[in-house]
Amino acid sequence: MTSEETIRDVLSQHAKLGVDATTIGADDDLYAAGMTSHASVNVMLALEDAFDIEFPEELLRRQTFASVSAIREAVEGLAQ
Secondary structure, eight states: HHHHHHHHHHHHHSSSOOSEEEEEOOOSSSSTTTTOOOHHHHHHHHHHHTTTTHHHHHHGGGGGSSSHHHHHHHHHHHHH
């Protein structure tokens, strides 16, 4: 499974989006698609488990979790 597929799987399970996470564009706003701040915390925790990473405090901001591409960039940066 690619990192993007894993991210979309996590979003499907935890983001409570109003649309299917597999159909959302990589740069589409996840908050506009229905993700709440509370759901974004659940997404963050699930991503940490899925990728065996920990988001540092400086990445705990809305922009980090605003889109699939933003999440992928953060996850890949932390995985290095």
